[in-house]
Amino acid sequence: MLATGAAVAALTLSACGAGGTSGGSSDTKFVQGKGGVDTVAKGDRKHAPEITGKTLEGKQLDLADYKGKIVVLNxxxxxxxxxxxxxxxLVKVAKDTEADGVRFVGINTRDSDRANAIQFEKEFKVxxxxxxxxxxxxxxxxxxxSLNxxxxxxxxxxxxxxxIAxxxxxxxxxxxxxxxVEPLIAEK
Known part of the structure; x- marks a missing residue:
């Protein structure tokens, strides 16, 4: 419980920040890129954790249902x-890449009221x-x-x-x- 609280506190401190470090050891096998983008070679990638829950609209969503698709989590x-x-x-690229098997899923956080998040989605046509x-x-x-x-x-x-790529x-x-996204679309 204490570790979870500390992790939440650390994430809160970095909320809406410009980035940070991975918090991992030197054998993480990912390449730190310019502009805050890190990548992992195909052979070194680790599976994403189980991500399930309720959407803003109250529907159940399980990331495992997207197996076989490229998934962009924001x-x-x-x-x-x-x-x-x-x-x-995000909205434009989601629309443009859907036919290529790319699916987008948001993770809304730190909004204590769903109404604010739903309004955001309406405003930006998500x-x-x-x-x-x-x-x-x-x-x-x-x-x-990991690339957490x-x-x-x-x-x-x-x-x-x-x-995680x-x-x-x-x-x-x-x-x-x-x-x-494009290098993953090109992978077979």
Whole structure:
């Protein structure tokens, strides 16, 4: 319980921040990129943790149902200015890559009232589902030393096998998001 509280506190301190370090050892096998984007070579990727829960609309969502698809997980909050800045880019790339087998899922965090998050989605015309995670429990499922979320916003891209392939600890431009997703679309 104390460890969970400490992790939540650490995440709260970095909320809406510009990034950080992985918190892992030197054998993490991921490459720290420029602009806050880290990637993992295909052979070194680790499976994402089980991510399940209720969406903002109250429907059950299980990330395992997306097996065989590339999944872009975006951790966001309606109160987060960088999240608001990147939202149109996420919406555009989600629409443009759907035919390529890419699915987007949001993880809304630190919004104590779903209404604020739902209003955010309406304002930015977000068509993909978002899990409602007001206290950050889903983010804590990612193991330390992995490409885990450490700031808000964070975007994590999973390959078709459900393995963590890339992470950005910064708000993404459309171009940067495409650079994270396109190599995975090309993988067979």
């Amino acid at each position: 951790v966001w909050g309606s109160w987060c200015t960088p999240c608001r800045a990147e939202a149109p880019n 068509q993909y589902p978002s899990l409602y995670d007001p206290i950050g429990k889903l983010m804590l499922r990612f193991p330390k030393g 979320p450490q700031a808000i916003p964070t975007t994590i891209v999973l390959d078709r096998q459900g393995r 890339a992470r950005a600890l910064t708000p993404l431009s459309e171009e940067a998001l495409r650079k994270m």
